[in-house]
Amino acid sequence: MSRDGKSVYVAGAESNAVAAFARDRDTSTLAQLAGAEACVSDDGSGGACTDGDALDRPVGLAVPRDGNQVYATAGDSTSIAVLARNERPTGTVGALTPATCLSETDAACTPQPLLGAAIGVVISPDGRHAYVAAQGPGAVHAFKRNARTGVLTPLSGLDGCVSRDGSGGACRTGRGLGGARALAISQDGRNVYVASEFGSAIAVFARDRKTGALRQLEGLDGCITEGGSPGTCAAGRAILSPRGIAVSRDGKSVYVGSAGSDAVAVFARDRRTGRLTQLAGTAGCVSETGTGGACADGKALRNAGAVAVSNDGRSVYVASFSSGAVAVFARARR
Numbered sequence: 001m002s003r004d005g006k007s008v009y010v011a012g013a014e015s016n017a018v019a020a021f022a023r024d025r026d027t028s029t030l031a032q033l034a035g036a037e038a039c040v041s042d043d044g045s046g047g048a049c050t051d052g053d054a055l056d057r058p059v060g061l062a063v064p065r066d067g068n069q070v071y072a073t074a075g076d077s078t079s080i081a082v083l084a085r086n087e088r089p090t091g092t093v094g095a096l097t098p099a100t101c102l103s104e105t106d107a108a109c110t111p112q113p114l115l116g117a118a119i120g121v122v123i124s125p126d127g128r129h130a131y132v133a134a135q136g137p138g139a140v141h142a143f144k145r146n147a148r149t150g151v152l153t154p155l156s157g158l159d160g161c162v163s164r165d166g167s168g169g170a171c172r173t174g175r176g177l178g179g180a181r182a183l184a185i186s187q188d189g190r191n192v193y194v195a196s197e198f199g200s201a202i203a204v205f206a207r208d209r210k211t212g213a214l215r216q217l218e219g220l221d222g223c224i225t226e227g228g229s230p231g232t233c234a235a236g237r238a239i240l241s242p243r244g245i246a247v248s249r250d251g252k253s254v255y256v257g258s259a260g261s262d263a264v265a266v267f268a269r270d271r272r273t274g275r276l277t278q279l280a281g282t283a284g285c286v287s288e289t290g291t292g293g294a295c296a297d298g299k300a301l302r303n304a305g306a307v308a309v310s311n312d313g314r315s316v317y318v319a320s321f322s323s324g325a326v327a328v329f330a331r332a333r334r
Contacts, residue, residue, distance in 0.1 A: 001023070002085070002094065004067055004087075006094055007020065009061055011060065011061050011072060015041065016043070016055050016057060017039045017041035018039060018072050018083065018096065019039045020032070020094055037092050037095040037096075040083055040098060042054075042056050050096065051098075052098040053106060054102075054103050055081055056106075058073065059073060060119050061121070062123050063123075064145070064147070065125065068087070069082055069085055070083045070096055071083075077106050078103055079104070079112075079118060080130075080132055081109075082098075083098055083099060100150065100151055102152060112141075113170065114134055114137045114170065114171070115132070116135070116137055117134060117135035119133055119180075119182070120132065120181055121133070122184065122185045122192070124207070125189050126189055127145060128147075129142060129145055130152055131192055133180040133181055135180055137163050138199075139163035140162050140174070140180055140192070140205075140214065141154065143155065143160075155211070155213060159213040159214075162216065164180075174222075175222055176202065176203040176222070176223030177196050177203055178196050178198040178201065179197040181196060182195040185207070186269070190271075191274035193276075194245075195256055197241050197242060197243055200240045200258075201224065202225075203223045204221060204223060205274075206274055217274065226238075226240050237291075237294055237295070238263035238265045238285035238291060238295050239265050242257065242259070242265075243257055243304070243305035243306070244304070246307040246316075249309065249312075251269060253309075253331070254269050255309065257306060257307040259304055261287060262287055262301045262303065262304060263287035263288070264287075264304055264329070265284065265285045266285060266286075267279070283296070288302050300325035301327055303320055303322035303323070314330065314331055316331050
């Protein structure tokens with residue numbers, strides 16, 4: 001959703017498109033835009049959508065606070081597409097126009113290596129930087145963002161990416177990044193958190209708010225894995241194959257949706273360092289079965305994935321693929 005509350009966008013992986021809806025801010029009802037403005041697709045969908053590039057199976061979307069663009073990651077295009085968003089009174093508010101793109105394989109885009117299976121994308125709260133999770137190489141890319149044009153420029157040298165194996169010297173080497181999938185950034189802009197599906201891990205990074213560069217926290221503070229990795233990552237539970245992650249607006253909590261655990265895991269965040277600590281006992285997770293008493297017993301959490309926290313901090317929502325449901329939780333605020 002755009003920050004002004006006027007627009008909602010949906011990534012259609014099967015239709016290779018991004019759909020655009022107008023939102024009534026009084027009633028919250030949605031109406032899809034008319035004609036070709038209803039969507040932007042990889043081939044124009046026979047005239048039903050605006051024709052775009054780098055939208056072969058889009059999965060991730062991000063709208064910066066300034067509302068100037070929509071960023072879409074597409075796994076099969078190994079890309080991130082930049083779509084200009086209309087905010088002017090002339091024309092249709094919220095309509096999207098293809099602007100530019102970065103891709104590992106799409107010749108229509110600016111070349112960008114190591115974007116295989118690009119999924120997660122977030123824009124920093126100050127709008128100056130973008131971060132993209134590429135599941136194939138297990139990497140997180142860092143870009144400088146031009147707020148006016150939407151153009152993304154990789155940070156120079158090793159600041160441009162962190163990957164699980166350093167990608168032959170192209171990136172910094174990080175921990176807990178196997179199958180990097182989902183990203184979350186704290187509202188203060190100090191930290192970026194990465195949910196890594198194949199490694200059953202959460203990687204924790206400090207962000208330089210001036211340059212945008214990421215540095216993984218030292219020692220066990222830098223990552224958490226299911227059961228722990230001796231000398232490398234701290235031990236967590238109910239984080240098998242995580243597919244979603246969110247930070248509360250007050251910066252006190254991080255929530256992880258875990259497909260392999262059929263659960264949502266709950267962490268306290270140190271707002272000074274960014275370090276995560278899983279809550280003790282059953283407060284630390286809710287699962288479909290209670291996980292033998294390790295977690296609180298919940299429902300509609302089979303194959304849990306995307307997580308969202310309401311702006312007022314009162315509620316947490318978890319989308320669960322195999323349950324065909326959204327699980328709704330009240331959040332205890334300390």
